[in-house]
Amino acid sequence: MDNQTIAIIGAGNLGLAIFKGLEKGGLLATNKVILTRRELSSLEKIKHQQVMVTSDNVQAVQSSDLIILAVQPKQLSGLLEEIRDHVDPERHTLISVITAVTIEQIEQTIGKSCAVVRAMPNTAIAVLESMTCIACNDKGKAKLSLVHSIFDCVGKTMEIHEELMQAATVVCASGIAFWMRFIRATTQGGVQLGFDAEDAQQIAVQTCKGAASLLAGNGGHPEKEIDRVTTPQGCTISGLNEMEHHGLSSALIKGLVTSFERINAMKGK
Numbered sequence: 681m682d683n684q685t686i687a688i689i690g691a692g693n694l695g696l697a698i699f700k701g702l703e704k705g706g707l708l709a710t711n712k713v714i715l716t717r718r719e720l721s722s723l724e725k726i727k728h729q730q731v732m733v734t735s736d737n738v739q740a741v742q743s744s745d746l747i748i749l750a751v752q753p754k755q756l757s758g759l760l761e762e763i764r765d766h767v768d769p770e771r772h773t774l775i776s777v778i779t780a781v782t783i784e785q786i787e788q789t790i791g792k793s794c795a796v797v798r799a800m801p802n803t804a805i806a807v808l809e810s811m812t813c814i815a816c817n818d819k820g821k822a823k824l825s826l827v828h829s830i831f832d833c834v835g836k837t838m839e840i841h842e843e844l845m846q847a848a849t850v851v852c853a854s855g856i857a858f859w860m861r862f863i864r865a866t867t868q869g870g871v872q873l874g875f876d877a878e879d880a881q882q883i884a885v886q887t888c889k890g891a892a893s894l895l896a897g898n899g900g901h902p903e904k905e906i907d908r909v910t911t912p913q914g915c916t917i918s919g920l921n922e923m924e925h926h927g928l929s930s931a932l933i934k935g936l937v938t939s940f941e942r943i944n945a946m947k948g949k
Contacts, residue, residue: 685743686702686744687714687743689737689749689759691717692750692751696806697803699713699726701806701807702830702834704834707830709730711730713730713731714734715731715732716737737759738763741763741772746826747767748775749777756776756778756786760790764789767792769795773820773823773826774796775830776797777800780846783796783842793819794819795820796816797814797815798814798816798842799812800813801831801853804835808834810831810835811852813839814828814831814839815845846940849943850943863881863884863885867880868880870884
């Protein structure tokens with residue numbers, strides 16, 4: 681992707697993570713980015729010749745080709761009302777990373793036949809390790825290669841049907857928090873077993889990374905990798921069984937389902 685201007689409307693936690701990922705992924709070498717936020721003080725440290733920082737959303741839209749909508753869900757309607765007269769259906773692609781807002785809702789508010797893409801990355805985009813799920817409307821299909829080129833630079837992408845986007849939000853985006861809690865619990869357990877907190881966290885983080893890398897590298901099933909490290913009457917199977925007795929797997933699944941039910945309730949508002 682070259683000679684494109686990407687506006688990130690709403691440079692909060694996720695918006696900034698996307699920007700950092702684009703920067704680290706090398707996209708700023710041949711493309712420009714516009715960051716918008718009401719309060720600009722948090723963006724003062726961003727100094728890059730390919731980046732413009734502004735609180736003017738209309739200016740950002742007028743100067744861009746790809747528009748990443750990254751505001752809070754409750755702010756989206758007002759934002760779309762603000763910018764819709766300046767959206768050019770032939771030039772602009774709208775990319776929404778906003779939870780529980782459908783493509784149809786965006787189309788109806790904009791009132792124009794625009795290319796609309798929903799993308800659900802996670803905050804690991806800042807370290808080029810995001811899992812990003814993507815869905816689009818009919819007009820957006822012609823722009824998918826551009827969208828993939830953005831998010832492929834900052835992790836992995838998967839194109840899905842839009843009806844799965846709520847589930848993707850839970851497993852992919854919320855999943856970061858779930859894994860963080862698992863790593864935190866492992867760290868706390870390590871401290872109880874005698875490690876200093878810093879050492880325990882380093883061990884937990886690297887072990888989690890190693891487990892994921894094994895599956896990513898060989899495409900195997902988790903149970904096969906579990907079988908490799910469990911021996912009859914061994915410490916690993918004893919620990920696993922104790923965790924399962926206390927509901928490890930069922931608690932995680934219930935947590936995912938509860939998050940899914942909550943996001944569907946948000947969608948209905």
